[in-house]
């Protein structure tokens with residue numbers, strides 16, 4: 001239910017309250033929506049997920065992420081139980097001393113979807129297998145890394161079989177199944193009892209099989225509307241909208257990197273600030289992958305969003321990425337920065353974020369007229385002033 005657009009206040013940008021729910025005590029949120037946003041011809045699957053916070057008292061702010069505690073697929077758990085020679089009914093004790101069955105432990109507590117170095121080392125010791133003990137030798141770093149890549153615990157069990165006499169050993173062999181973070185893509189000012197997420201489903205081929213990310217794959221295949229997901233809020237004070245409610249905001253968010261910026265835009269729509277907003281969005285194909293296209297166009301029309309520059313990498317022969325749009329618009333971008341704009345980046349940490357930073361530095365160097373050294377100092381000053389903010393993963 002939308003709230004009335006009221007007078008923006010600094011407090012509305014910065015506050016957020018603790019609730020009784022936390023990483024250790026996640027809230028069982030009901031799934032209200034779980035739909036595919038990408039088109040049928042897309043090379044990826046990105047989902048819009050809406051969770052109900054009704055009755056939780058949970059509060060969050062744009063820039064925060066939601067943590068989801070995933071569980072392992074039942075078939076994968078069955079395969080591991082069989083590989084270990086366990087029935088699933090054995091009693092074991094979790095990391096905190098709680099009692100549960102081996103099946104429950106392998107479903108919710110332990111990482112079986114990815115092979116950890118410690119697991120292989122532990123299995124080498126447990127089985128005493130000579131080949132495995134050679135694999136884990138310190139001078140075989142590369143061979144060991146290659147072995148780990150794309151393998152799950154079940155692959156190790158199939159290649160080096162052994163039965164586990166003591167079921168409790170699973171807690172020694174396997175690391176804990178960690179929660180996954182997702183940038184929140186809604187503002188609580190528009191959706192007081194809900195939280196939206198934008199999730200790309202991780203999928204890849206390895207050892208002749210199609211693999212799915214534990215959490216994103218689970219969200220795609222096992223989480224129906226009406227079911228519950230254990231979630232908590234991961235607050236991020238370093239990715240907030242400016243407390244100066246008139247400061248311009250430049251947002252660079254290709255792919256699911258757009259998620260927190262949708263939350264920013266909703267926050268502005270709810271009357272929480274007057275920030276002039278400029279979004280750079282990129283994806284593979286406009287017809288398949290333009291996430292939140294209708295909303296973006298509506299925000300442009302209503303004046304919530306002042307500028308939108310898109311880069312669809314695979315709609316032409318040569319790849320076009322957001323940093324190319326930044327370079328094309330660098331004169332105007334410099335004017336925004338000169339007026340005190342905040343520059344936000346969200347999404348891929350490996351390739352996109354450094355490339356965007358290079359384009360930003362070039363824009364500053366060229367249009368300030370003061371060159372590369374000045375640009376480096378200017379960016380350092382922006383960082384100090386918390387006007388250059390990144391949430392990359």
Ligand SMILES: Cc1cc2nc3c(=O)[nH]c(=O)nc-3n(C[C@H](O)[C@H](O)[C@H](O)COP(=O)(O)OP(=O)(O)OC[C@H]3O[C@@H](n4cnc5c(N)ncnc54)[C@H](O)[C@@H]3O)c2cc1C
Pocket residue numbers: 065070113114149150180181182183184198199200201202203204205206212213214215216217256257259391392393
């Ligand atoms: C602050 C933050 C915010 C985030 N926000 C979002 C968001 O808004 N939306 C979003 O979709 N994600 C987001 N993520 C990423 C998200 O947390 C998860 O990392 C992601 O969903 C993958 O988790 P998973 O359990 O599905 O995959 P996992 O089971 O963890 O599998 C991923 C792993 O699979 C392996 N793998 C992947 N590709 C290949 C390949 N081609 N070959 C071999 N192995 C491969 C790699 O080891 C990789 O680490 C965010 C992360 C952080 C830290």
Ligand SMILES: NC(=O)c1ccc[n+]([C@@H]2O[C@H](COP(=O)([O-])OP(=O)(O)OC[C@H]3O[C@@H](n4cnc5c(N)ncnc54)[C@H](OP(=O)(O)O)[C@@H]3O)[C@@H](O)[C@H]2O)c1
Pocket residue numbers: 044200202213254255256257282283284285311312313314319321322323347348349350351352353355356393
């Ligand atoms: N940790 C994980 O397991 C995990 C899980 C999910 C997502 N992620 C990461 O989250 C990020 C978002 O994923 P996503 O699929 O939504 O989007 P993405 O992979 O970042 O792709 C979005 C757009 O960015 C383009 N791109 C590729 N390289 C780029 C570069 N150097 N600079 C700028 N743009 C570039 C892509 O083009 P092309 O594809 O045409 O090259 C695509 O058009 C990625 O880092 C992804 O790896 C990580």
